[in-house]
Amino acid sequence: MILDTPLPGVADQASANAATSRPLRILVAEDGKNAAEILALFFEMEGHEVGIAYDGLQAVELSQTFQPDIILMDIGMPKMDGVEAARRIRTEHGNDKVCIAILSGLEKDDAKRHCTDAHIDAHLAKPVVPDDLRSLIRCFRESSAACGS
Template sequence: MDQFSAGKSAVAAGLKILVVDDNVDAANMFAMLIQFEGHDVRTAFNGAQAIESVQAFTPDAVFLDISLPDMTGYRVAEQLRRIPALDKAMLVAMTGYSDEDHQARSEKAGFDHHVVKPADHAYVMQLLDQAACRR
């Protein structure tokens, strides 16, 4: 059994996930790994696309980069938290920033979790299990 098969979760299967990162290759690779686990995944590459995507898609979880070209991930998270349809959605900051200041800013902006890149696949699966329980 390979490392990805071992991580599959029956609880979290079929979630709607939005991956937001201005690094197109990183976003697409992360999205493919989550799709492999049986989820419906969409990608966005800036804050405006993320906000537009959630209007039609209503994800269960959003993995959101902090450094985006048009606005910060903090600002995007604050705007997403104002959308009533996303009140149960899990917001996960995906960033290279690991210091306490950025973690505090993530929490203040409405993120549920602050994950430093590269994200551990098993930990991401645990987060998706949590997101499934929030539905």
Template sequence: MTRILVVEDNADSREILTLELEAEGYEVCAVGDGLSAVEAAAQFQPDVIVMDISLPNLDGLEATRRIKAQPALARVPVIALTAHAMTEDEARFRAAGCDAYLAKPASPEAVQRIVQQLLAHPDRSSPTP
């Protein structure tokens, strides 16, 4: 079963995304801050990470850097899910290790589509919609 780590500080958004992904058959671990994301990634060993960027305790970009610095997690695709969706933001996300990004509000269907693309092509970054 494919494992997805959802990192989102908004409890309602985190719950909706978790329920939608579980309904599609994914095993989901959900956390609400960047430090928890780093810890959960090491323990849960996800196949994909959906990472909010504006997080408490540690922002999503630094959490992504720390996760990707771990050899066992270096190749896990990370999808940045963020309200920061300017053209120049994409370069920052990719430099931090994100493989794709979605602008908020993103539908659970859009998240699922990117997850499927990344799982189908693990060695390539996903196009950003």
């Protein structure tokens, strides 16, 4: 079904959210081009500024110039996996204020074991749903720092 008008309250809520908080800078690091673009579009529709990296090395490089508040990073990417990219962002570049969330198709406990040493703040299971993405943003805003899962 296609709606000609927005659902009641949806536009009002989006306007209220945009008015009460600054847009965040969100880096989407995902090697699946379609998935990356869909995630970026979601965050843009939520009123945020988005950068996209298609591999781990690009994510590390772009994190320095784009200076994101949140990085949503696929765990398995070419050139450098998400865990190593997160580790480099934290240690080599001293970026401990960014919230890094790993996207993974692995079971949550397995993914957490892989992410412990890299100081990953959150784990989101694929396929990720909009409510999980909004919760990540809300958690970041409430803590004004990194956010655990």
